[in-house]
Amino acid sequence: MADRIEVLKTYKTYVGGKFPRSESDRTYQIKDGKGKHIANACRCSRKDVRDAVVTARSAFGGWSSRSAYNRGQVLYRIAEMLEGRKDQFLRELQLAGIKEKDAKHEVHTAIDRVIYFAGWTDKISQVFGTVNPVASAHFNFSSPDATGVVGIIAPEEYPLLSAISMIAPVIAGGNSCILLASETNPLPVVSFGEVLHASDVPAGVVNILTGYRSETAETISSHKDVNALFSSISDNKFRKLIDENASINVKRTEHYTPDDWYSDDHENPYLVLKFMETKTTWHPVGF
């Protein structure tokens, strides 16, 4: 069977609970560490971004109004499903040339991270909500509220771990998101879409696009229906583009470029809080 031509998988995107190809019909080659062609991925266009934003927007209302407790259950379910399909992710990471030991470490940390944020969903508003002293006859309290649609721009390194570390806090807070996956190795991230699909995450809460940032970042950062950006690209020119475009409608922007994605520092509730707005209510007090 030496002459057999291997069938290379073309990974699709994950938008609105479905797995569409790019509307542009374009794909690009994914290579392993040694430059060998291992699979194809969709090369998304600005129209794919536009469609994903529409989907994320329509999913936002339902997701943010679920009870925090229920969101926690759904996140926990993601971790369960990841655990069950661990082998697939190990294989995919190794296919890209990552050593087995490192791949295991990456997958395990990713699963634990989802569990961590699952626990925070129904505690955020207790811990960070406040009752404020005011000088009038009002009961005044503040609580964190979901921001809306968040554009996540994932880095090249540790494709699975970094993507999950960015998605988990965003959806834990009740936002919906569009993730621009790693350019060089988006495969495990797209497979993560299959996990999301099989768990109870409502369609459109997480949308995963692949392709070149040079074609998609401009659109997602300037789109006025995107409320926040979460970017892990350290390149200065890229940061400038993001910041300038974010200013069009004053998006909440977070540049997050850690040295070590394995560090426990990522497991912190302030990351959830970055994508929440403070809502303050004045309630008249009767006598």
Place this chain on the structure above:
Amino acid sequence: MSVLTIPDFNQTTPIDQIGVEERVSRLNKRSIKKESKLQALKLALSMIDHTTLEGKDSEGKVIQLCSKARLPYAPMPNLPHVAAVCVYPNMVATAKKALQGTGVKVASVATAFPSGMAQLHIKLDDTRYAVSEGADEIDMVISRGEFLKGNYTFIFDEIAAIKEACGEAHLKVILETGELETLENVRKASDIAMHAGADFIKTSTGKISPAATQPVTLVMLEAIRDFYRDTGSMVGMKPAGGIRKAKEALQYLVLVKETLGSAWLTPEWFRFGASSLTNDLLMQIVKQETGVYQSINYFSND
């Protein structure tokens, strides 16, 4: 022989449903980009009958609707205003006053809209009332029950009577195609309406689903084309209900252009009955002008 022969409405004009659907889907693939897209979006905006037909309508809402009709998007004052505002008869006077001197027309539904289940004299009174309040255009519904019974003379006479009651006002005849079951019936109802004196034929009330669809619109456009060939008079077309996206609006414009030609591509002969289409058109226009995708949060509701 009289100058204008009324055809025998018991004869059915056969419609090739597969052919209609194929033609629609072929025309939908037409790509309109850049400058022509912007022109088309502005044209579509100028063809809108900005509509509110809810039981909860109030004067306040109608006045707000009128100010949007006059100036759809304040940051771009050079955009065209919409063609008309479409309201219930008791809101006509409010709308008329709010739109004075703007060129935006006031259309009113009448004749026991949306069901049309009332006696003729009530429908006539309803129509005369709307006209006396100042309506420039009357949107009437046909009696679908009588139509489906095969009582075509009843439909014809009713439309003719309402037309007479309209006086100077333009008459749009709503066929409510969602209740007519077949494309042959749509064609027949279009023919009856046009021969009975309709200035416009309109697909739907917007109260039942399916409302306007492109195959139905194509059949009606072809009826208008044939009527024009036979009699030399132009009749307008108004798809209404369910058209929410700018992209669909452009597809409708292509249907009109390819079936009737450029002469119909004006607000005088083609209208969209819609409420949420306006904002989507505006969002696309602003996108074309600024290059940035827009959010509904930055556009007023009414």
